[in-house]
Amino acid sequence: MATPLVAVEHRTEPQDERTALTKEAFQRDFFNNLFYILGKFPTLATKNDYYQALAFVVRDRMLQRWISTAAAYTKQGSRTVAYFSAEFLMGPHLGNNLVNLGIHDEVRKAVTELGLDFNELLLEEDEPGLGNGGLGRLAACFIESLATLQIPSLGYGIRYEFGIFHQEIVDGWQTERTDKWLRFGNPWEIPRPEWAVHVKLGGYTEPYRDEFYRHRVRWVPDRLVAAVPYDTPILGYHTNTANTLRLWKAEAPESFDFAVFNRGDYYGAVMQKVSSENLSKVLYPNDEQLQGKELRLSQQYFFVSASLQDMFRILKIQKIPVERFHEKFAAQLNDTHPAIAVAELMRLLIDENVVPWEQAWDITRRTFAYTNHTLLPEALECWPLPLFAKLLPRHLEIIFEINARFLDEVRIRFYGDEERIARMSLIDERGERYVRMAHLACVGSHAINGVAELHSELLKQDVLRDFYELWPTRFGNKTNGVTPRRWMALSNPRLTKLVSSHIGDEWITDLSQLRRLEPLAEDAGFRQQWLDVKRACKCDFAAVALKKTGITIDPDSLFDVQVKRIHEYKRQHLNILHVVALYHRLRSNPNVDITPRTFIFGGKAAPGYHIAKLIIKLITSVGDVVNRDPAVRDRLKVVFLPNFNVKNGQRIYPAADLSEQVSTAGKEASGTGNMKFSMNGALTIGTMDGANIEIREEVGAENFFLFGLTTPEVGALKASGYNPANYLDGELKEVVELIRSGFFSRGDAELFRPLIDGLVHHDPYLVFADFDSYSKAQQQVSAAYQDRDHWARMSILNSARSGKFSSDRTIREYCDDIWKAPAVPIRLLTQEDVKV
Ligand code: NBX
Structure with missing residues (x-):
């Protein structure tokens, strides 16, 4: 075996020969990948083929960390941060993975020696632009830091087929083109269809008595969408940790669409499939401006429901009872986009796991924390009540119940202050009725923060003043950072x-x-x-x-x-x-x-x-x-x-x-x-x-x-x-x-x-x-x-x-201050360790 090129003091055990960190191995695998994965030989290979061949060289060298990390967390039942974000503006993976693996310069040399322009290959990567700006990029920096600090964590979001639009300037004006980032495939993700879940939408609810004669509520949806997870490894810098970014793709559930509802209606069934896939089709390109579109609320609910169901699946594998959900998971709401999670976790606990309301509420509040990213009034998410009722009838009932109990608490604390009640209600009733997502996020969280000192102060004095007066200790500041x-x-x-x-x-x-x-x-x-x-x-x-x-x-x-x-x-x-x-x-x-x-x-x-x-x-x-x-x-x-x-x-x-x-x-x-x-x-x-x-x-x-x-x-x-x-x-x-x-x-x-x-x-x-x-x-x-x-x-x-x-x-x-999640160092497993 050739001598390793890389100083790898951060690695506790050697990789196998297949993924050795030598120049010879990089070059050998590069051509193997071109041949066996891309089915090309150099004369026909495009620059993008070369980029992908290189990406697979690197991905292979991340898998040992990824598998070892998953194995350690599963075995230890580690406390895990779940970062809920409608946006992850990751940027290109290849360069970052090379840096974090500590093989950037060596791989550059290996590629250059082959007569290829390394920087040009890096530029070939179509970046996953699954975010608008600061909020989405912050999520990307955070999951990288979490991995570097060896904190067990999962990023949960949406695998938009089209990310933020591509901007061109034509005659001095902005024009938009769709961002077809998946056109040539994505070497960094692994689909996990075996962990797909169903997300319900629409329909109505009805009370019933279960086999123990208990009062229950049943949600009868009029649509089901399959959520399929696509996992991307997120490497820590010079550590063995590789955490997961889990993004959901919407698909039509075969059984439901084709067999039950559309028997004989082939065309209708195909249309339903298309409309299911719409849920993860495109990122809304508005920042700081609410659009109030039904599809947007559906997207939010889609990824939140899929993620929470996934967390229940993880609990089950690790044999942790649902009553300890909040001990296993700390979930962070990246702005109000995932705030529907508060009602969804309540629904999953009450309706699907028969946990009593008080206990479910305690678990929910201990699970969530909320980060606010804006003071602009036009950015605060409010959903028209009729739209909400149509899409999420059960959640609206749950929100009404949360609201009733919450306003009782306010009434007692602030005796006779009916104006305050109206201001704080989860439902805006000043004219047309709206659900106020920021209020839902506040009520359902044990910690609320802004993203810089001034911003956090202004939240307390202005936008969330009433909530601050009610629960001053829940408020804090977490000044942003970048990796x-x-x-x-x-x-x-x-x-x-x-x-x-x-x-x-x-x-x-x-x-x-x-x-x-x-x-x-x-x-x-x-x-x-x-x-x-x-x-x-x-x-x-x-x-x-x-x-x-x-x-x-x-x-x-x-x-x-x-x-x-x-x-x-x-x-x-x-x-x-x-x-x-x-x-x-x-x-x-x-x-x-x-x-x-x-x-x-x-x-x-x-x-x-x-x-x-x-x-x-x-x-x-x-x-x-x-x-x-x-x-x-x-x-x-x-x-x-x-x-x-x-x-x-x-x-x-x-x-x-x-x-x-x-x-x-x-x-x-x-x-x-x-x-x-x-x-x-x-x-x-x-x-x-x-x-x-x-x-x-x-x-x-x-x-x-x-x-x-x-x-x-x-x-x-x-x-x-x-x-x-x-x-x-x-x-x-x-x-x-x-x-x-x-x-x-x-x-x-x-x-x-x-x-x-x-x-x-x-x-x-x-x-x-x-x-x-x-x-x-x-x-x-x-x-x-x-x-x-x-x-x-x-x-x-x-x-x-x-x-x-x-x-x-x-x-x-x-x-x-918020997640109480300790680091879990990862020992690399060998292939021997993972044999069945
Ligand atoms: O979040 C930004 C703030 O404007 C920045 O000041 C801050 O540094 C950053 C990270 O905390 N907010 C932001 O980027 N918002 C959005 O992109 C956005 C996207 C969709 C949406 C509303 C806002 N509906």
Whole structure:
């Protein structure tokens, strides 16, 4: 046997010969896979075939961990975290699995030696974009941290056939194409049809007496859908743990559709099959905006019911009585999307396991905890009662009962306060009746948290104030984090190498160790190396930008980046107004001395969000003019990078000098992009919002460009009757007039009117009120960037002080305070161990 290439001190026992970690074995298996799995030989093989052949090389080397992990948890009946999320924005698996297995560089060498371009193969992976933005990506970071911390856990969600749409820019406008990520197959998942379950929908309920003459309720559905689990292994970094992401695919249950209901009606049966499959067909592309569609509620119930049934199956295998459900499982609700789980667990306990109400309620509350991700009122999920009754008649009854008992408790605590009762009710009865999912989540959970200090405070003072007054001890904060494996080690190998060469590599699992870089900020040689790394990343990104947009950008200009979903509250329009102001300054005084900048934007707008789409059009239109104008002499460039996703993000964060985090104070729950930028050495220009506040606290006010109104100031200004027109003077007025005149729209003065009129007359997110302060902060940025040496110092300190924002820290807090789930180290099994 050839000698192993890899230092594998984290592995407690050797793999077998079949999955050896040698260059020879990698190469041998690569060609075997091409031949035996893909049925190709090199002349006919596509790049995607090569990617898949490599993916299977890696997958084979994960299975020993995966099987050993499952075996250990099953045998020990370990306490398990179940992370319920309608979204998991995983991003490409191959690179991350290579990093976490500790074989990235060795496999790269093996592939390169075969004459193949390793990076090109990695780019072949169609990323699973099963999420909209921050919330879905947070779920992905969390399950990676859970595995790294060796916590038994399952991610439960939906295997959407089409993930978040693919964005193209056509004539400056966003257009959407479906995301066919499964087109060439998915080497990372294993279907488990043997564990499929049935999910009921619709119909009616009826009381009956069982064989012991007990009062029971029967739910007679009018539809059944089969939920088939597809499992993906989630590796911890340099551990033996491989946890599971279990995503449900909807299928038609043969027996039910074909035999019982549609005898003789072949066409009808096929149609029913198609409609069943619709449940996991497509991810709803709206973030922070409720759509109120029946299919969306069906999706939520579908994955929640399947997951809870799966948890009962696991209990049974491990011979744990249902009464101990909450001892086996800690279930986290990622926002209210899975909140129907509260009623579903009650139903499963009461109706299907004959547990008495009080005990079932106790189990349910001890099982669930709820994370809120938004303060925006339009994002709070409320389902019209008739729709709810039609789809989930039994759950509505259960919710009414939960509500009656809950409101009794409120009545006693707050004697005579009928207004409070109406405010807190699970049913909104102010007009048309709605089920309030956030209230259901609160009532059914033993812990409730926000995702940054400010956000958690505002929850208590505002959105969930009544619940806080009733149960203050249930409320807490868990500031978000991101995984340094994907967001540094994988995406920024140059920085990783530089950092590790000075402080070793323990920072990858203990990010607080980055603090040891602080003294190096005073070392001129280190600063130069740091700047060299940043410049190389900028050059890489410039090549990407050129390829994707045709725009040439200068790596020595300041890369000023705003990438995130397009939203009025995130204020991409504040940014572009400032770009126009700079342009105006340059045109008015061609000799003005400005710091050359490249403004980079990226992000998707919800397809029905017209103003957001118009903001994209404004950005691309300003870019068209500015990028072509010789008077600007390449001192300003504006790039809109299409289809911002995890893959593109991995190239953008390392290349950024300046991170734009400019939401109206009090609106962005946390942000997580802000953390990725800071870790990779970008400085932030930002408001006192979300986790920006904590980033500034960590990195130091002197290394952060603060601007804008604070949350209380926003409140006061709005209360006093905000009139944006009052701010329309000086440079801002000239900027607005320039856009209004049609200068950026080939003379079409109507094109941007909805956006501009909206700002002048309403401006709900106080763009005008913050413009002056923003513009001044940007001048400080420009001045600071002139002193490259000082900028390097600030950049190093941003990274060195970003340790708090590792999702490992966040997950530890969830484990300690909410889940009470200890680590379970995994001993690798050999094939001998698993023989029957
Ligand atoms: O969750 C985001 C917040 O806006 C961020 O501030 C925060 O950092 C992040 C993680 O906590 N929320 C978010 O991404 N929401 C959605 O994507 C979303 C998706 C569907 C939906 C509502 C919101 N119906």
